[in-house]
Amino acid sequence: MFVGIDIGSRCIKVVALNGEGIADFKVVDTGFNPYERSLELIKPYDAQMIVATGYGRHFARDDFADSVITEIKAHAIGSRHLFPGCRTIIDIGGQDSKVIALDEQGRVADFQMNDRCAAGTGKFLEVMAKTLGFSLDAFGVESLKADKAVKVNSMCTVFAESEVVSLLAKKEEPRNIGLGLHQSVVERVSSMLHRVGIADDIVLSGGVGYNSCIQKLFEQKLGRTVYRYKHPEIAGALGAALAALEQS
Amino acid sequence: MSEDYRKMWEELGLDLEAHDQLLAVIPQMYGDIYLSQQNRPEGMSYLDFVMSEIHGLRVKELLDLKAAGGKVVGAFCLYVPEEVVLAGGAACVGICGGADWGAAEAEKVLPRNLCPLIKSFMGFKLTKVCPYFESSDMIVGETTCDGKKKTYEVLGEYTNVHVMHTPQTKDEASRALWLEEVKKFKETMEELTGNTIDAGALADGVAVVNSKRSALRRMNEARKASPVPISGKDALLIQQVAFYDDPVRFTQMINKVSDELEQRIADGVGVAPADVPRILISGCPMAIPNWKMHHIVESTGAIIVGEEACIGHRYFRDMVDESPGDLEGELAAVADRYMKLDCACFTPNKERLDNIMQLVKDYKVDGVIHYALQFCDPFTVEYNSVERTLKENGVPVLRIETDYSMEDAGQLSTRVEAFMEQIKEAQGAIV
Numbered sequence: 272m273f274v275g276i277d278i279g280s281r282c283i284k285v286v287a288l289n290g291e292g293i294a295d296f297k298v299v300d301t302g303f304n305p306y307e308r309s310l311e312l313i314k315p316y317d318a319q320m321i322v323a324t325g326y327g328r329h330f331a332r333d334d335f336a337d338s339v340i341t342e343i344k345a346h347a348i349g350s351r352h353l354f355p356g357c358r359t360i361i362d363i364g365g366q367d368s369k370v371i372a373l374d375e376q377g378r379v380a381d382f383q384m385n386d387r388c389a390a391g392t393g394k395f396l397e398v399m400a401k402t403l404g405f406s407l408d409a410f411g412v413e414s415l416k417a418d419k420a421v422k423v424n425s426m427c428t429v430f431a432e433s434e435v436v437s438l439l440a441k442k443e444e445p446r447n448i449g450l451g452l453h454q455s456v457v458e459r460v461s462s463m464l465h466r467v468g469i470a471d472d473i474v475l476s477g478g479v480g481y482n483s484c485i486q487k488l489f490e491q492k493l494g495r496t497v498y499r500y501k502h503p504e505i506a507g508a509l510g511a512a513l514a515a516l517e518q519s
Numbered sequence: 520m521s522e523d524y525r526k527m528w529e530e531l532g533l534d535l536e537a538h539d540q541l542l543a544v545i546p547q548m549y550g551d552i553y554l555s556q557q558n559r560p561e562g563m564s565y566l567d568f569v570m571s572e573i574h575g576l577r578v579k580e581l582l583d584l585k586a587a588g589g590k591v592v593g594a595f596c597l598y599v600p601e602e603v604v605l606a607g608g609a610a611c612v613g614i615c616g617g618a619d620w621g622a623a624e625a626e627k628v629l630p631r632n633l634c635p636l637i638k639s640f641m642g643f644k645l646t647k648v649c650p651y652f653e654s655s656d657m658i659v660g661e662t663t664c665d666g667k668k669k670t671y672e673v674l675g676e677y678t679n680v681h682v683m684h685t686p687q688t689k690d691e692a693s694r695a696l697w698l699e700e701v702k703k704f705k706e707t708m709e710e711l712t713g714n715t716i717d718a719g720a721l722a723d724g725v726a727v728v729n730s731k732r733s734a735l736r737r738m739n740e741a742r743k744a745s746p747v748p749i750s751g752k753d754a755l756l757i758q759q760v761a762f763y764d765d766p767v768r769f770t771q772m773i774n775k776v777s778d779e780l781e782q783r784i785a786d787g788v789g790v791a792p793a794d795v796p797r798i799l800i801s802g803c804p805m806a807i808p809n810w811k812m813h814h815i816v817e818s819t820g821a822i823i824v825g826e827e828a829c830i831g832h833r834y835f836r837d838m839v840d841e842s843p844g845d846l847e848g849e850l851a852a853v854a855d856r857y858m859k860l861d862c863a864c865f866t867p868n869k870e871r872l873d874n875i876m877q878l879v880k881d882y883k884v885d886g887v888i889h890y891a892l893q894f895c896d897p898f899t900v901e902y903n904s905v906e907r908t909l910k911e912n913g914v915p916v917l918r919i920e921t922d923y924s925m926e927d928a929g930q931l932s933t934r935v936e937a938f939m940e941q942i943k944e945a946q947g948a949i950v
Contacts, residue, residue: 326929343937344944367930379941384934386920386927 275511278327281365349510414449562776593655613762617806746789751823
C-alpha cells in the first residue's frame with residue numbers, strides 16, 4: 272500500500288492506494304494530539320511508503336513518514352488525478368485558503384495563500400454557522416435559500432461574529448446573513464484567484480468543498496463551471512499517496 | 520561580556536534590566552540560526568566574535584573615540600553619505616531597528632499599523648536599550664518614505680536629529696537639490712565635529728568607504744559560484760555588520776573571508792550541493808538581527824545567493840568617483856553616487872527592475888523571493904512591476920509580506936517550501 276496522510280488544522284485525512292486505485296480513506300478530527308491520531312490512522316495499513324503533507328508534515332517526517340510534500344503540491348497532484356483537465360484549484364481548508372494555478376502539464380505554476388488569520392477559511396464559516404444557529408452541513412444549503420444577501424463588512428472572525436450578532440438583533444434573517452457571509456468568503460478568495468489567473472477546469476477542494484453555497488457563488492462570480500469531488504477534503508491526502516506511489 | 524561593560528552601559532543611560540533581557544535573547548537565537556550551520560567558512564569566526572561583543576567592544580571603541588574628542592553619527596538609511604561623516608573624523612553607525620522590541624512603548628507615540636523597522640527603532644530609543652543610539656551625538660534621518668519622515672519629527676523630541684531631503688525623482692532639479700543637501704550635511708558635520716572638511720579629508724573618507732564597498736562586492740562575487748561557498752545567512756550577517764564595524768578593520772577581515780571563499784571555489788567546496796535552488800531576495804532591508812527569511816529559506820535546503828536590498832547590493836554596487844581633485848568636484852561625485860540608488864522611494868524606478876534582472880542572470884538565480892515589510896508602501900506597491908518583469912522573463916517569484924514576529928513562521932515555511940517544489944518541478948526534478 273501507498274499511504275498519503277494530510278495532517279490539517281481541523282482534520283487528519285488518510286488515503287491508501289493499492290495497484291488499482293483508492294483502497295481506503297479516512298477522515299478524523301485532529302483533536303488535541305495530532306501525533307497520536309496520525310499514528311493510529313496509519314497503523315492498519317501495510318504501507319510500503321508513506322508521504323505526509325499538511326501543517327503537521329514536519330513531525331511526521333521526523334517520525335513515521337518517508338518524505339513530505341507541501342499542501343500545495345499535494346493538492347495539485349490529487350486534484351489533477353481526480354480531474355485531469357484541472358488548471359485552477361481553490362482549496363479552502365480549516366485554517367487556510369489557497370489558490371493554485373497549474374500549467375498544462377499539471378505542474379504548480381503559481382499559488383497564493385491567505386496570511387495569518389482565519390479570514391476566508393473553513394474556521395470562519397464554522398464560527399459563523401454556530402453564531403447563526405446552523406449546523407455546518409445545513410449552513411450552505413440554508414444560505415442558498417436566502418431572498419437577499421445581508422452584507423457583513425468585517426472579515427475578521429472575531430469582529431464578524433459581533434457584527435452578525437448585531438444584525439440578528441436587528442431582526443435580519445439568519446439565512447440572508449448567511450448568504451452575505453458566504454459572499455464575503457468568495458470575494459476574498461476571488462482576489463487571490465485574479466492574482467494567479469484563472470484557467471479551466473476549476474476545482475474546489477478542501478472541507479469547504481462540501482458547502483454547495485460556496486460552489487454556486489464561485490460559479491456565478493466566475494461564470495464558469497466549478498468542479499468538486501464527492502469527498503473534496505481528501506484531495507491533499509490523495510496527492511500525498513500518489514506521490515508515495517511515484518517515489519517507490 | 521564583562522562587568523566593565525555594565526558600568527559603561529549604565530553611564531550611557533541604558534535601562535540595564537531591559538537591556539539584560541534583550542542580550543539574553545540574542546545568543547540563543549544566534550546559536551540556533553548561525554552556529555548550527557555546517558561547513559561555515561573559518562573567517563566567519565570574526566563575525567561570531569563581533570556578534571558576541573555586539574553591545575560591548577564596538578561600543579567601547581566608540582566611547583573611546585568620543586573621549587578623544589570624536590563624534591558618533593547614527594543613521595538608518597543608505598542615503599546618509601558615510602564618506603562625509605568619516606571626513607569629519609566621526610564614526611558612522613547603523614542604528615538598531617531589526618527586532619520586535621519595545622513595540623508597546625513605540626505605540627505610545629506612533630500608530631499601530633506602521634512599518635516594523637520604524638516601530639523598532641522608536642522602541643529601541645524609548646526603552647533605552649540600544650548603546651549605539653545612546654552614544655550617537657547626532658542621528659541623520661532622510662525623507663525617503665512617509666513613515667520615517669514623520670517619525671523623525673517625533674524622534675527629534677528625544678535626541679539630536681538632522682534630516683536630509685532625499686529627492687523622489689532623478690531629473691536635473693532633483694540632482695541639484697540633493698547636491699545642496701550633501702553640501703548642507705557637510706556643514707552640519709563640520710559644526711558637530713569642529714573639524715573642517717577639506718578636499719583631502721573627503722578624499723580619505725571616500726577611499727575608506729569605497730574600499731569597504733569593494734570588499735563587500737568581492738565577497739558577493741563568490742556567491743556566483745556553484746556550489747556556493749558561503750550561506751546566504753552568513754553573507755547577510757557580513758552585510759549587516761558592515762554598518763556597525765570599524766570600516767578599515769571590517770574591510771581587512773572581509774577580504775580575508777573572500778580569500779577563503781575564492782580558495783573554496785578553486786577547490787569546488789560549497790555549503791550546499793550544486794543542484795539546490797539558488798534564490799535571490801529582493802525588497803526591504805533586513806536590519807540586524809532580522810534573519811527570519813534567510814533562516815526559513817535555507818532551512819528548506821535552498822541557498823540564497825544575493826540580497827537586492829539596501830543591506831545588500833544597493834549598498835556596494837556603486838562607488839564614488841575618486842578622480843576629482845577639489846572639494847566642489849568631490850561633493851558632486853558623492854552626490855552623484857547616491858543618485859544612482861534604486862530604492863522604491865523613487866518614481867519611476869525602472870533601474871531597479873533592470874538591476875534585478877541583471878542579478879538573476881549573473882547569479883544564475885532559480886527563483887526570486889520578494890520580501891516586503893508590512894505597511895511598506897513603496898516596496899509592496901512596486902511588487903507589481905517586479906512580478907510582471909520576472910514572470911515575463913520566466914523567473915518564478917514568491918511575494919512575502921511580513922514583520923519581525925515569528926507568529927507567521929509556519930505559514931511562511933509552507934509557502935517557501937511550496938515555492939521550492941515549484942522551482943524543482945520546473946527544472947524537471949522528481950518530487
